Structures are given as structure tokens and as C-alpha cells.
Amino acid sequence: MVFIGEKDYERLVKYCLLCLPKEACGLLGGIQDRQGKWVKRVYFLTNMDNSAEHFSMDPKEQFAAIKDMRANGWKLLGNFHSHPASPPVLSEEDIRLAYDVSISYLVLSLADPGNPVLNAFQVDRERNVLEEAWKKYVLY
Numbered sequence: 001m002v003f004i005g006e007k008d009y010e011r012l013v014k015y016c017l018l019c020l021p022k023e024a025c026g027l028l029g030g031i032q033d034r035q036g037k038w039v040k041r042v043y044f045l046t047n048m049d050n051s052a053e054h055f056s057m058d059p060k061e062q063f064a065a066i067k068d069m070r071a072n073g074w075k076l077l078g079n080f081h082s083h084p085a086s087p088p089v090l091s092e093e094d095i096r097l098a099y100d101v102s103i104s105y106l107v108l109s110l111a112d113p114g115n116p117v118l119n120a121f122q123v124d125r126e127r128n129v130l131e132e133a134w135k136k137y138v139l140y
């Protein structure tokens, strides 16, 4: 289970809409307990591919995000990217690039911009894609 703060979810959707028609991407930092992964901060990164169908995160921004997570005692919980015109599922390329079995891969589809759909996945060593439940929570 992935828990995302309500405001962070809103920010994530806004950022992805802002990046249209290009794919947006970023990282999720936070803590993990028995209940699941609690996202404490969403890091909005530059899509170096500047593309509507691919993304690669700016390595410098990635490094800065990881550094910030460490400074806060958080860990990397996952990443997100948007699909400007395709469904909220991992593409073959997404699966190929999902090499970390411990993190979550979130995809926000903006195929219908008025109705964004976010899904979370994990990818195991055999490249099986498992859908992961996620929930919004209120950050105090």
C-alpha cells in the first residue's frame, strides 16, 4: 500500500498537467512501516528526454532528492511519471527500466485530462507487474 498526502497528490496532478504534452516525472520519499509506504515528499524532476512518450530523470536533481531524503531520515519509496495520452499502466519500456523490486512505480494517465487516473505498481525479478493499492491521507 502506498499512502500519499492529499496535497501532494494534488501537486502531483498539477505538475503533470503543467508538463503536458510532455511526460512528467519525479521521485517519492518517505517512510515504510507495517501498513505500507508513507510518502512524505514528492520531488518534481525534469524530464531530460523532453518527450511525450519517454522520460529520464535529471541525474543532478535525482541526487539532490536522495540527499534531501537522507537528511530527513527518509528513503526512496518510488517514482512517478505521467502518460499524457496512454492508459495508467506500465509500458514495456517502463517495465524494462524498472530494475528496483523494492520501490513502487506510479503512473498518472492524463488521457482524459479532466479525469486523471493514478495507479501504483511493483515489478518483481521475473518482470511480473503487480498492481499496488494506494490511498490519500491527510498530512498534519
Ligand SMILES: [Zn+2]
Pocket: 081, 082, 083, 090, 091, 094, 107
Ligand atoms: Zn510510462
